Amino acid sequence: MIKEVLNPVNIKFLLQGFSLTLYISVISILLSIVFGTILGVLRSSSKGILGKLSSIYIEMVRNTPLLLWIFFIRFVFRMPAVNAGILAFTIFTTAIIGEVVRGGLSSVKKGQWEAAQSQGFNTFQTLRYVILPQAFKNMIPAILSQFVTVIKDTSFLWAVGVEEITGKSMILMGAYATPTQVFTLYTTVALIYFVVNYLISIVFRAQHARLSLQG
Numbered sequence: 129m130i131k132e133v134l135n136p137v138n139i140k141f142l143l144q145g146f147s148l149t150l151y152i153s154v155i156s157i158l159l160s161i162v163f164g165t166i167l168g169v170l171r172s173s174s175k176g177i178l179g180k181l182s183s184i185y186i187e188m189v190r191n192t193p194l195l196l197w198i199f200f201i202r203f204v205f206r207m208p209a210v211n212a213g214i215l216a217f218t219i220f221t222t223a224i225i226g227e228v229v230r231g232g233l234s235s236v237k238k239g240q241w242e243a244a245q246s247q248g249f250n251t252f253q254t255l256r257y258v259i260l261p262q263a264f265k266n267m268i269p270a271i272l273s274q275f276v277t278v279i280k281d282t283s284f285l286w287a288v289g290v291e292e293i294t295g296k297s298m299i300l301m302g303a304y305a306t307p308t309q310v311f312t313l314y315t316t317v318a319l320i321y322f323v324v325n326y327l328i329s330i331v332f333r334a335q336h337a338r339l340s341l342q343g
Contacts, residue, residue: 133304133312145296146320152210152292153279156217161271163222168229169255182226189223195284202288209289213282221278228270232263272332276325293317 170182189197197220202212236259244254286295297317304313 130308130312133300133309134316138300139316141300142293142296142317142320145291145293146324148210148290149279149282149292150324152213152217152282152285152290153275155214156221157271157275157278159214159218160221160225160274163218164225165229165260167222167226168233171226172230172233173251186223186226189220190227194220194281195287198284198288209285212288213285213290217278217282221274224274225271228267228274229263231270232267233259235266236262268332268335272329275332276328279325279328280321293320 167182167186170178171186173179194216197216198213201207201216201219202209205212207215240258240262241254244258249258282290282292283294285292286298289295291299294317297313300313301310304310
């Protein structure tokens with residue numbers, strides 16, 4: 129029975145789904161780091177309307193379910209399923225990263241600002257060359273955690289028709305109905321998630337350790 133499930137055709141089918149999982153995850157996290165950094169900086173340093181709007185966005189999105197955003201983007205805007213998934217994850221993860229960035233910025237000592245400005249750096253240069261590099265070093269564990277979370281949470285997207293690895297496994301489940309076959313199928317999916325996320329964790333931790341030693 130196990131060989132029936134884990135045949136080369138099915139394994140290839142699942143890996144095709146996981147490639148889509150990684151594509152959605154990578155695009156979403158990269159966009160979220162860009163937009164989340166902007167939001168985090170605004171929330172941390174701006175006392176005006178932009179800072180308040182950033183705070184409202186972060187708090188509103190962080191305190192609503194991700195699945196709600198997926199359904200909202202998919203069915204209200206009538207976007208293709210994959211594009212809707214990327215947008216929904218970007219919207220949601222941007223808020224998470226924004227809060228991570230705000231915490232990272234607050235972890236950098238104020239003396240770093242003063243030292244940079246005493247060298248003639250303006251605010252943008254101080255952020256770009258002095259503050260953000262130190263803050264991102266402190267943020268690596270949190271960003272790693274969020275990246276792993278995004279990879280796992282893409283499993284929600286099968287609900288709107290995205291054939292990522294969970295969606296592919298739901299398709300296969302239609303052909304395999306016995307408890308042993310279903311257990312084998314989902315154990316395989318879980319192992320794929322685990323192996324990839326564990327390898328990502330090793331890479332990020334090694335990078336964090338290297339940066340800590342340099343610091």
